[in-house]
Amino acid sequence: MTAPQDGPWLDDAAGRLVRPYTVSGGRTRPTAxxxxLSQxxxxxKPAPPHLGPEHGQALALCGVPASVAEVAAQLRLPAVVTKVLLSDLVDCGALIEKPPDSYHNPTDRSLLEAVLDGLRRRL
Incomplete structure (x- = not known):
């Protein structure tokens, strides 16, 4: 088991030792x-010192535009918890949020077929 000062509280056998909703202070609704797909x-602007280490990790991942889904995957946290963390950072002015492009329709059949074709070529 790693020490808290050495990084995230992880145990090789058990995984994360801190429950995800503890990270968000039990909150399940982001303010933003x-x-x-939001970027x-x-x-x-630096994040306030009272925010937790996961906030800092999220901030480090957003040096370049990143989607909420990407940040959640990198943090290995549920999307709703990640949204709460990111909304804290938006509220304090450390992050800006841009909604997904409205001209991209994620359910567009031609887009989905192109993604499927790309995946088939890679496999």
């Missing part, structure tokens, strides 16, 4: 409206 990026 996020879609999984977030740092503003250059």
């Amino acid at each position: 409206r996020f879609d999984l 977030v990026m740092v503003t250059g």
Whole structure:
């Protein structure tokens, strides 16, 4: 088991030792409206010191525009918990959020077929 100062509280056998909703203070509703495809990026303003280490990790991932889904995957947290963390960072001015492009329809059949073709070529 790793020590808390050495990184996230993980145990090789048990996984994360801190429940995901503890990270968000038990909150399940973000204050900002996020879609999984929403892009977030740092503003250059530092996060307040009272925010937890996961906030800092999320901020580090947003040096370049990243989607909420990407940040959640990198943090290995549920999307709703990640949305709460990101909304904290938006509220304090450390992140900006850009909604997904409205001209991209994620259920567009031609787009989905192109993704499927690309996946088939890679496999």
